[in-house]
Amino acid sequence: MHLALVRHGQTDWNLRGLMQGRTDIPLNATGRSQAEATVALLDPADWDLVVSSPLIRARETAAILADGLGLSVGAEYDALVEQDFGDAEGTLVSEIDERWPGRAFPGKEPDEEVGPRGIRALERIAVDHPDARVLAVAHGTLIRHVLAELSGHHPRSYPKLDNLSVSRVVRAEAAWQVHTVGGAVFDDVLPTLLPAAEVEVGARA
Template sequence: MVLSLIRHGQTDWNLAGRMQGRTDIPLNATGREQARAAAALLADHEWSAVVSSPLGRARETAQIIGEHLGVPFGETYDELTEQDFGVAEGTLVSELDARWPNRDFEGMELDEEVGPRGIRGLERIVEDHDGGNVLIVAHGTLIRHTLATITGHEPRHYPKLENASSSLVERGDVGWNVRSVAGVDFAEVLRGIEERATELRLAS
């Protein structure tokens, strides 16, 4: 069973560089076009359903992809919701370090809770879709933490996921495997993860 984890299309807050989190900002015109482009890239595979986070930008991206591929839009899963960044939501990302040097935003969901929550969502989707390949539209931080939990790496060592990018994971007999990250084979991504980890270790 293969699942495609797709980051939603662009919003005006993405364009402005604002921390978004669980604030429900809709897609902009570029985001809708990105969703259509993502559907074209996914058309070579067989998909049984498309599901999403409950947030509007993810739902609309999923609906656009489903319409273009002729794949039914299924339910939303709370486990796929983006990390809650508390009081930092709406702040320019460029200002975060100055205002919160330790990234300890009041009211935020703990980093270590995000990946396991994402895995719980994947497990529910597997149960609900009986072995079919499923398109899942969610959020950048949620996807990155979920992938990192599967592979045992630090989420901050993973590359940034662009809007409407797709990462493939596979459910096998012994658990989850990451096949690609934002369209790049995981073996190649792994080299970058290890280099980033080394750089940060040497800098500390």
């Protein structure tokens, strides 16, 4: 199975640099334009359908992609939703580390649960659409955690993903492999990634 994790288009909170998480913010005009522009970069012959997270910014992005590519919009997958950042949602990202050292936000979904949750979404999509080629619209932090879970690296060492960036994964012989990260070939990104265990040891030191 071939699947691409696509980050949703821009929202006003993205533009203002606010931590978004599960707060349900719609696309702005730029976000809609980004999705429309991405249609021209994707070959409709390469894809069978579009699915997404249930949050409105992901659903809107999915609808624009599907309409432009002549594809159907499939189900919403709750497990594709963004990480819950609890009390930090709506806060300027630039102020996060000062207000909550170590990013221990009250009400935050534990980091170690995000990647496995995202993998469960991939597995569910694979069951629902075996052998299909699927565009799955989700969220930046969720996507980084999923890629990190698959490759065995720490999610914070993955590069920030732009709006409408496409990260491709392939499932073969019951295993998922990362092929691209935000459009870059995985082997080109690999030298910048840190093993998850190495970062955890450093954090405890």
